[in-house]
Amino acid sequence: MGRVTERRPVIRIRDGAMSSRPDTLVAEEPLEIRLNGKPLTVTMRTPGDDFALAAGFLVSEGVIGSAEELATIVYCGGARDEGGNTYNVVDVRLAPGVPVPDVSLERNVYTTSSCGLCGKASLDAVRTTARWRLDAGRPREVTTGLLSALPDRLRAAQRVFDRTGGLHAAGLFSPEGELLDVREDVGRHNAVDKLVGNAVRAGWLPLRDALLMVSGRASFELVQKAVMAGVPLLAAVSAPSSLAVDLAEEAGLTLVGFLRGESMNIYTGAHRLLLPAPTG
Numbered sequence: 001m002g003r004v005t006e007r008r009p010v011i012r013i014r015d016g017a018m019s020s021r022p023d024t025l026v027a028e029e030p031l032e033i034r035l036n037g038k039p040l041t042v043t044m045r046t047p048g049d050d051f052a053l054a055a056g057f058l059v060s061e062g063v064i065g066s067a068e069e070l071a072t073i074v075y076c077g078g079a080r081d082e083g084g085n086t087y088n089v090v091d092v093r094l095a096p097g098v099p100v101p102d103v104s105l106e107r108n109v110y111t112t113s114s115c116g117l118c119g120k121a122s123l124d125a126v127r128t129t130a131r132w133r134l135d136a137g138r139p140r141e142v143t144t145g146l147l148s149a150l151p152d153r154l155r156a157a158q159r160v161f162d163r164t165g166g167l168h169a170a171g172l173f174s175p176e177g178e179l180l181d182v183r184e185d186v187g188r189h190n191a192v193d194k195l196v197g198n199a200v201r202a203g204w205l206p207l208r209d210a211l212l213m214v215s216g217r218a219s220f221e222l223v224q225k226a227v228m229a230g231v232p233l234l235a236a237v238s239a240p241s242s243l244a245v246d247l248a249e250e251a252g253l254t255l256v257g258f259l260r261g262e263s264m265n266i267y268t269g270a271h272r273l274l275l276p277a278p279t280g
Contacts, residue, residue, distance in 0.1 A: 003027050003047065026167050028186045033057060034076070034091040036100055046167065046185045047087065049194040050075075053185075054090050056197030059205070060225045063101055064094070065131045067203050071095045132206040132230040134252040139175035139209050139232065141274040146177045148262045150213045151237050157182040158215075170195045173211040180210065188216045189225070196229045206230025218257055220244045227251045233272060235259050240267055 006027050012019050032042045033054045045053060051073040058064045076089040094100060154171040157179060167184040170191040174180055183194035192214065199205055212231045214222060218240035224247060226234045233254040240248075240257045245267045248255035254269025266273065 026186055029086075030088055032089045034089065035063070036093055037091060043187065043190060045187060045190045049183060049185075049198070050087070050090055052183070052194045052197030052201065053190055054092050054197065055200050056193030056195065056225075058092060059196050059200050060193060060221075060228050061101070062129065062131070062228065064098065064200065065205060067201050069095050069098045070201070130227050130230075130251065132208070134227065134230065134232045135208055136252060136271065139211070139272065142175055142211065142233065142272055143274045144262075144264065144276060146175075147211075147235055147256060147259060147264060147273075149177055150211070150235060151215075151259055153177070153179055154182065154213050154215060158184055167191075169215040171213045172199070172207070173213060175209055175211065188214060188219070189221055191215075192222055192225045196225060199229065208232060211235065213259075217241070218244050218255060220247055223247045223251075223253060223255065227253055233269070235264075 006025050008025055009020065009022055012021060027046055028044055029047055030042050031045050031050055031053065033040045035058075041057070043053075043057075054073055055064070055070060064070060071093040073090055073092050075085060075087050076091050077085045150171070150173060153173070154169055157171065158167065158169045167186060168188040168191045169182060169184045170188070171182040172180040172195055181195055181198060183191045183198070185191040185194060192212070195212075196205075199207060207230050210231055211233045212226050212235070214234070214236045216236065217238035218234060218236035220241055220243040222236075223234060223240075223244045227247070231253075233256070234248070235256040237259050238257065240255055245255060247253075248268040252269065254272045255267045256264050257267060258265045266275075
């Protein structure tokens with residue numbers, strides 16, 4: 001399997017002085033996901049958690065929603081010219097009776113590490129019908145003080161980021177702020193897919209009582225992934241897009257952006273939060 005990090009020589013200039021030394025970089029390699037033997041998509045990702053990534057991607061696309069709908073996930077061999085395995089191709093087999101979507105017309109996608117939506121035929125293709133409605137009463141009374149602690153807790157769990165500084169992270173928290181799981185990847189959408197994929201394989205979906213915290217911005221696709229996994233609250237350290245806010249409002253998701261220290265913007269779903277008294 002590919003390494004999560006790699007070493008490269010670099011010339012460093014600090015305070016006017018030059019030195020040469022190796023630097024640790026995050027690895028980025030393509031992963032082709034096949035569905036029942038047919039190519040589905042290619043994404044640029046950090047190697048590791050590839051089976052979870054594939055499973056999470058299928059949850060986001062509305063193909064599966066439980067572990068029982070998965071038969072097997074395996075690496076495909078013989079991907080190198082010399083016959084070795086690159087561990088860059090996985091094949092997902094659905095359980096008998098699970099409908100297989102027609103991927104030939106709408107998706108022949110090259111997904112970059114910065115944009116998981118590139119190649120979508122239309123916006124309508126993204127608005128996949130969710131299996132679960134978000135319960136307006138779950139979770140109850142999450143405090144803004146608890147939310148303000150999540151970025152530091154997520155950052156403290158980023159092991160590879162400490163060595164490279166080049167990874168996004170997605171963390172799953174309980175309503176009490178306990179870190180349940182964390183995944184890292186060069187692509188923010190991949191980090192969430194790895195998180196959701198691990199959850200679906202463990203039988204945790206829908207994630208009705210979980211909080212999702214991401215290290216970057218809140219794009220439309222991250223809101224979609226949260227909704228498809230049944231997550232009621234998504235918080236991000238950076239800005240959401242207008243379309244992300246629209247989808248969050250439509251789905252009943254609590255969306256928090258610019259979560260930095262005790263400051264935050266609540267864009268939708270304030271009913272789930274215990275808010276401080278207004279000033280002025």
